[in-house]
Amino acid sequence: MGIPMSEAMAVSRYLVKQKLQGKKRYPLVLMLEPLWRCNLACVGCGKIQHPESILSTYLSPEECWAAAEECGAPVVSIAGGEPLVHPQIDEIVQGLVERKRFVHLCTNAILLNRWLPKLEPSKYFTFTVHLDGMRELHDEMVDREGVFDKAVAGIREAKRLGFRVSTNTTVFGDSSPEEMRRFFNFLMDDLKIDGMQISPGYDYPLAPDQSVFLKRPQMIQTFRKLLTMPDRARWRFNHTPMFLDFLQGKLPMQCTAWGNPTRTPLGWQRPCYLMNEGYVQTFRELLEETEWDRYGYGRDARCTNCMAHCGYEATAVTATMKSPFEGLKAGMATLTGRKSA
Amino acid sequence: MTVLLLAPTAREAAALARWEPLVCGAGEAASRLLENRLATARPTLVLLAGFCGGLDPSLAPGSVVLCRRVTAPGAEEIEAPRAQFEAVRKALRAQRRPFVSARLLTTPGPVATRAEKTDLWNEYGAAGVDMETYGVAAAASAAGVPWLAIRAVIDAAGTSLPRALRSWSPGTTDQRVAAAALRNPLDWPKYGRFALHARAAQRALRRTVPVVLRAAAHAALVEDIPLVPRG
Numbered sequence: 001m002g003i004p005m006s007e008a009m010a011v012s013r014y015l016v017k018q019k020l021q022g023k024k025r026y027p028l029v030l031m032l033e034p035l036w037r038c039n040l041a042c043v044g045c046g047k048i049q050h051p052e053s054i055l056s057t058y059l060s061p062e063e064c065w066a067a068a069e070e071c072g073a074p075v076v077s078i079a080g081g082e083p084l085v086h087p088q089i090d091e092i093v094q095g096l097v098e099r100k101r102f103v104h105l106c107t108n109a110i111l112l113n114r115w116l117p118k119l120e121p122s123k124y125f126t127f128t129v130h131l132d133g134m135r136e137l138h139d140e141m142v143d144r145e146g147v148f149d150k151a152v153a154g155i156r157e158a159k160r161l162g163f164r165v166s167t168n169t170t171v172f173g174d175s176s177p178e179e180m181r182r183f184f185n186f187l188m189d190d191l192k193i194d195g196m197q198i199s200p201g202y203d204y205p206l207a208p209d210q211s212v213f214l215k216r217p218q219m220i221q222t223f224r225k226l227l228t229m230p231d232r233a234r235w236r237f238n239h240t241p242m243f244l245d246f247l248q249g250k251l252p253m254q255c256t257a258w259g260n261p262t263r264t265p266l267g268w269q270r271p272c273y274l275m276n277e278g279y280v281q282t283f284r285e286l287l288e289e290t291e292w293d294r295y296g297y298g299r300d301a302r303c304t305n306c307m308a309h310c311g312y313e314a315t316a317v318t319a320t321m322k323s324p325f326e327g328l329k330a331g332m333a334t335l336t337g338r339k340s341a
Numbered sequence: 342m343t344v345l346l347l348a349p350t351a352r353e354a355a356a357l358a359r360w361e362p363l364v365c366g367a368g369e370a371a372s373r374l375l376e377n378r379l380a381t382a383r384p385t386l387v388l389l390a391g392f393c394g395g396l397d398p399s400l401a402p403g404s405v406v407l408c409r410r411v412t413a414p415g416a417e418e419i420e421a422p423r424a425q426f427e428a429v430r431k432a433l434r435a436q437r438r439p440f441v442s443a444r445l446l447t448t449p450g451p452v453a454t455r456a457e458k459t460d461l462w463n464e465y466g467a468a469g470v471d472m473e474t475y476g477v478a479a480a481a482s483a484a485g486v487p488w489l490a491i492r493a494v495i496d497a498a499g500t501s502l503p504r505a506l507r508s509w510s511p512g513t514t515d516q517r518v519a520a521a522a523l524r525n526p527l528d529w530p531k532y533g534r535f536a537l538h539a540r541a542a543q544r545a546l547r548r549t550v551p552v553v554l555r556a557a558a559h560a561a562l563v564e565d566i567p568l569v570p571r572g
């Protein structure tokens with residue numbers, strides 16, 4: 001299945017609780033960036049442009065756990081930088097799992113083999129491996145040869161040891177739907193991964209190569225082609241059906257960036273994971289003092305091409321909860337992991 | 342300071358009766374009327390206030406949109422004048438008025454269905470759609486007069502207009518709409534909801550426009566805001 005049932009149930013319970021408490025804004029997924037250092041320099045990455053002094057700043061395990069407690073989101077996505085470069089990543093993961101957070105560790109998998117013996121499989125823990133396509137395309141996107149083979153070997157080993165593994169694929173301008181189709185079939189049939197995430201490329205204001213990113217109507221076209229292919233029925237996505245409809249332009253949605261707050265080595269990043277308008281030191285300040293209505297599609301020029309799950313998946317989850325039919329569809333998709341309508 | 346307050350229809354003007362808006366007509370009529378006015382009068386600000394259809398799915402009926410820029414199919418976007426826009430945005434925020442500052446889209450006719458709204462949202466990323474803002478902004482800009490537009494959402498993004506309103510045009514009378522509505526009893530709940538939403542939008546305009554007028558006056562460091570006399 002895509003999202004494990006236990007995780008779906010925990011998120012549903014959490015959402016009902018927030019609703020009963022009458023909260024207007026609440027976090028769903030904590031985007032935890034314990035460091036920005038990375039062992040790659042991917043085309044289009046906006047995270048690794050910081051000066052050396054900042055790249056050398058890492059959050060301690062205690063700071064990571066405190067962020068999870070302060071924010072309270074049921075899911076923690078550990079990103080970066082490359083989390084496996086952090087010397088205490090095993091402690092960070094273990095502490096979060098002990099706090100019953102569903103942890104998704106987003107990695108390029110280069111160092112996966114080094115950490116597998118130090119981490120334990122758990123229903124609370126998933127590796128999310130960044131793979132943008134088959135060998136040639138992926139190695140081109142990460143700007144280094146051999147990374148695809150290393151990641152694939154790491155995934156096979158992690159699966160063999162009983163870990164949950166999913167993938168995260170950014171859809172770029174030069175990834176053709178046909179190429180993606182073959183790639184997704186490979187992930188499902190050959191690697192037998194537990195679920196896939198897809199993300200449209202976002203043009204980071206800091207990214208060196210802006211030409212690789214799709215523009216919104218193009219993104220919608222690409223996702224329409226991709227998600228209406230007959231093979232779609234075989235693909236398990238870690239997304240709600242509503243988010244997939246949104247990617248295909250069938251459902252209008254507005255960004256709810258507070259659903260995925262971002263904790264970085266410099267503090268809580270405003271307003272979102274992708275855009276940086278400064279940092280605040282507490283989650284409360286972030287939630288209560290950010291002018292949220294200034295951000296989103298049609299409101300800020302930098303949001304024009306953003307359809308990323310860190311802005312829209314929380315919108316989709318909340319909308320799913322509001323509609324019994326969509327809730328049923330999402331429930332079916334969780335059970336089968338596949339397209340339910 | 343003189344503010345020329347415009348409202349496209351009598352229904353929108355009714356919400357703002359205290360400030361004696363000029364009913365400028367819907368669609369192209371608004372820009373034609375403004376061009377004529379600006380040939381003889383020179384207000385320090387043109388403020389267009391009225392309803393809009395919601396395209397941004399997060400906006401419920403009665404939500405307020407302060408126009409940051411306006412676009413129209415095949416036309417170049419026009420940005421609201423920075424100083425006036427910022428003064429009003431800050432004032433609304435200071436008064437804790439709920440609003441978004443966003444792009445508006447102007448189309449020649451009403452946007453009636455949920456599917457049309459979704460397509461326009463995907464293509465333009467405009468919070469709301471109306472029939473006048475672009476023409477008014479273009480006429481004011483051409484005359485070198487600053488302009489602002491404030492709109493209250495009447496029909497939200499996820500909804501379609503009741504059938505009799507889908508082919509609404511500036512010449513459509515209330516009687517014609519009522520007669521068409523009477524012929525479709527199944528649609529009556531929709532008309533009821535629409536009437537409630539219209540009231541929410543009127544209320545929102547009534548609460549927001551005075552803040553906008555005060556902020557605009559402040560921006561020009563002028564105390565009172567006489568309107569350009571009619572006629």
Ligand code: SF4
Pocket residue numbers: 038039040041042045046047048080081082108130142
């Ligand atoms: S692996 Fe991730 S953080 Fe590292 S360079 Fe690539 S995109 Fe950036």
Ligand code: SF4
Pocket residue numbers: 255256257271272273274275295296297302303306307308310311312
């Ligand atoms: S749309 Fe939302 S998530 Fe995307 S860049 Fe804008 S604020 Fe961030």
